[in-house]
Amino acid sequence: MMDLKKTDAPVTTVTYNRNEIDAPTDNIYEAISVIAKRAEQINTDIRRELIDKLDEFATYNDSLEEIFENKEQIEVSKFYEKLPKPHALAVKEWLDDKIYHRNTEDTQE
Known part of the structure; x- marks a missing residue:
């Protein structure tokens, strides 16, 4: 999993040069x-990581009257809400040439 704190992927909408996007594959x-x-892989990883972190701070209670806000869970959730979206992270990886890909049609002869 990538270090989400160190990513410089944009958190807002960005217009990319089409030629930069399709350069590796034409x-x-x-x-x-x-x-x-x-992006789907990144989303799955982030979701799994978030659930694991929230579980660390979970308090299990059978009584519905004793529901209270767990400050640690709220802070973890806020951190993940502020992250760049999975598609932005995937585009950043693509442009940085960090995604391995191959055309399977080229190898089948």
């Missing part, structure tokens, strides 16, 4: 497909 649709698959 096909914009293939590039977007690879980025989308990576």
Whole structure:
């Protein structure tokens, strides 16, 4: 898993140069497909990490009258809410040439 605190992926909408996106594949649709698959992986990793961290601070109580806010869980949630979205992280990785990809059609002869 990447270090989410050190990423410089944008947290707001960014317009990218199409030529930069499709340069590694010469096909914009293939590039977007690879980025989308990576974004799904990142989203799964982040969700798993968030659930694990929230569980660390969970307090299990059978009484509904004793519901209270867990400050640690709130802080963890706020940290994850402020992170760049998975697709922004995937695009950043793509542009930094950190995603391994290959065209399977090229290898089947």
